Structure formats: C-alpha cells, structure tokens
Amino acid sequence: xxxxxxxxxxxxxxxxxxxxxxxxxxxxxxxxxxxxxxxxxxxxxxxxxxxxxxxxxxxxxxxxxxxxxxxxxxxxxxxxxxxxxxxxxxxxxxxxxxxxxxxxxxxxxxxxxxxxxxxxxxxxxxxxx
Amino acid sequence: xxxxxxxxxxxxxxxxxxxxxxxxxxxxxxxxxxxxxxxxxxxxxxxxxxxxxxxxxxxxxxxxxxxxxxxxxxxxxxxxxxxxxxxxxxxxxxxxxxxxxxxxxxxxxxxxxxxxxxxxxxxxxxxxxxxxxxxxxxxxxxxxxxxxxxxxxxxxxxxxxxxxxxxxxxxxxxxxxxxxxxxxxxxxxxxxxxxxxxxxxxxx
Numbered sequence: 012x013x014x015x016x017x018x019x020x021x022x023x024x025x026x027x028x029x030x031x032x033x034x035x036x037x038x039x040x041x042x043x044x045x046x047x048x049x050x051x052x053x054x055x056x057x058x059x060x061x062x063x064x065x066x067x068x069x070x071x072x073x074x075x076x077x078x079x080x081x082x083x084x085x086x087x088x089x090x091x092x093x094x095x096x097x098x099x100x101x102x103x104x105x106x107x108x109x110x111x112x113x114x115x116x117x118x119x120x121x122x123x124x125x126x127x128x129x130x131x132x133x134x135x136x137x138x139x140x
Numbered sequence: 141x142x143x144x145x146x147x148x149x150x151x152x153x154x155x156x157x158x159x160x161x162x163x164x165x166x167x168x169x170x171x172x173x174x175x176x177x178x179x180x181x182x183x184x185x186x187x188x189x190x191x192x193x194x195x196x197x198x199x200x201x202x203x204x205x206x207x208x209x210x211x212x213x214x215x216x217x218x219x220x221x222x223x224x225x226x227x228x229x230x231x232x233x234x235x236x237x238x239x240x241x242x243x244x245x246x247x248x249x250x251x252x253x254x255x256x257x258x259x260x261x262x263x264x265x266x267x268x269x270x271x272x273x274x275x276x277x278x279x280x281x282x283x284x285x286x287x288x289x290x291x292x293x294x295x296x297x298x299x300x301x302x303x304x305x306x307x308x309x310x311x312x313x314x315x316x317x318x319x320x321x322x323x324x325x326x327x328x329x330x331x332x333x334x335x336x337x338x339x340x341x342x343x344x
Contacts, residue, residue, distance in 0.1 A: 027163070027164065029167075029168070033168050033171050040175075098160060118209075120159065
C-alpha cells in the first residue's frame with residue numbers, strides 16, 4: 012500500500028453499522044485513521060471537534076440525508092474532500108451529489124482498492140481545511 | 141400512484157437494501173482475508189477450504205451485484221419516469237436481466253457494443269421489456285444451443301439499432317413488430333437476425 016495513505020484521517024458517515032465498522036477496520040489495517048459516525052448529526056459534530064482529511068459519506072442516511080450533510084459540510088469546510096457512497100445503480104444520485112460539491116462518488120459494495128485510489132488522489136490533489 | 145410505480149418504488153428500495161447487505165458480506169469476508177494475509181497463511185487443517193470459501197463469497201457477491209444493479213436501475217427508470225435512455229446501457233441491463241432465461245434454455249448470450257452510447261427517445265423500461273421479450277421469442281424456436289448475440293449502439297438514418305442474432309430463429313413478424321412498437325421502435329427481420337430500430341433522441 013502507498014505510504015501516502017499512512018495516517019490519513021478519514022471520517023466515515025454511514026448508518027449501516029456492520030458495514031461502516033468493518034470498512035473502518037480494513038482501512039485501519041492499511042494504516043489510515045478512520046472514525047465512524049452513524050448519523051449525519053454525529054458526523055457534523057465530529058467534524059467540528061476533530062480534523063479530518065477525507066470524508067466518506069453515505070447518501071441515504073435516515074433523517075438528515077447525505078446531500079443535506081454535504082451542504083452543511085460545505086458551509087464550514089469548503090475544500091475538504093467528500094466522497095459519496097451511493098447504493099443507487101444509476102449515476103443520477105452521484106452526479107447530483109457532485110453538483111452539491113462532492114469530490115467523487117462510489118457505489119456500494121465498495122471496491123476497497125478503488126476507494127484507496129480515490130482517497131489518495133483527494134489527499135494529494137486537494138488543499139486541506 | 142399507479143401499480144407500475146408502486147412496484148418500481150418497492151423494487152428500487154429493496155434492491156438498494158440488498159446492496160447494503162451485500163456490502164456488509166463483502167467487507168466482512170474481505171476483512172477475514174486481510175487478517176489471514178497479515179498473519180501469513182495459517183497452517184490449519186483444511187485451510188485451503190477457508191481460502192476457497194472466501195474466494196467463492198467474493199465471486200458470488202460480484203455476481204449478485206451485477207444483477208441487483210440492473211434491477212435497481214430498471215426500477216428507478218420506472219419510478220423516475222425517464223422518457224429517454226442510452227440504448228447501449230439499457231441493452232446491457234436487459235442482457236443481465238434476461239441471461240438466466242437464456243441459460244435455462246441452454247443458450248449463451250453475448251453482448252457486442254458497436255458504439256459507446258446511443259441516446260434514444262424511448263422510456264428505458266419499455267426498451268428493456270421489448271428487448272427482453274424479443275430475445276425470449278428468439279430462443280423459443282431456434283437451433284438448439286445456438287449462441288445469442290445482442291449487438292448494441294450502431295446508428296443509421298437517425299435510428300439506433302439493437303440487433304438480435306440467433307441461428308435458426310423462427311421469427312413471428314407480427315408479434316415482434318408489436319413488441320418493438322410498444323417501446324417506440326420497429327423491426328427489420330432477416331433469417332436469424334432481428335434488427336430493432338429506435339429513434340435517436342437528438343433527431344427528434
């Protein structure tokens with residue numbers, strides 16, 4: 012694995028607890044530093060309290076939806092890379108998210124290598140808040 | 141809400157949830173692989189069976205993913221009320237949905253993309269229904285075990301083409317014309333070849 016991913020702080024926001032905790036463990040095994048939030052509100056609170064270099068955000072959250080969370084993130088963290096996760100097979104949701112300011116989108120189930128590649132691109136290419 | 145929209149809404153939601161379940165299965169199985177890899181191949185009795193099982197889980201998740209995406213996309217096409225679509229993408233989804241029917245008749249379906257995309261002025265679910273029905277009809281009476289080819293995306297005279305090729309297919313012209321017309325298309329039949337023409341979106 013690329014050393015540029017070591018120590019990268021990733022915030023994972025997804026209500027599917029089993030999925031997001033397992034994904035976090037896999038990222039941790041690769042040297043990243045993930046933290047998990049299971050609601051949009053928790054995720055936003057964690058963003059206020061800690062510094063992250065990338066956010067992985069599920070679009071279909073209960074209550075505050077992914078696009079609402081994204082809009083709130085953009086008011087305080089204009090350049091923080093946000094990767095959307097969508098379960099929708101067509102690209103519509105992903106494209107809508109990109110228009111709201113997402114940096115990229117991936118579909119579930121996630122290909123970890125693809126996710127790591129995108130994270131690496133984001134961290135190398137984007138300025139940080 | 142019409143029956144069709146009700147069904148589509150529920151299908152979209154259920155397939156979405158199934159994708160979440162697949163994601164959990166995949167991540168859990170991959171985590172076991174990660175741990176095994178980190179620790180080196182453990183010398184346990186029947187260890188090869190464990191690795192093989194993980195491989196099978198991964199393959200089957202990928203197999204289910206393809207089908208669920210086609211179903212989810214189909215459901216969204218109906219619930220969103222799209223009036224245009226990309227014939228190539230829609231044709232590929234049809235192939236994924238009809239593949240099992242083709243396999244049960246001991247045929248093999250192959251998709252050949254002739255052009256990257258071809259936007260047509262037809263609702264995607266109607267195109268799927270038409271192509272699906274035409275392929276089923278093609279394999280109902282044809283040379284046993286003949287391969288089925290679905291060629292997608294070629295264009296001529298403002299029409300995008302989906303071409304179904306099956307050796308020995310006995311076409312029913314009237315029924316095939318009706319099936320294609322339901323999706324806004326028309327058919328041209330030749331021995332073993334059914335060409336479905338759809339109006340390109342840009343030409344309208």
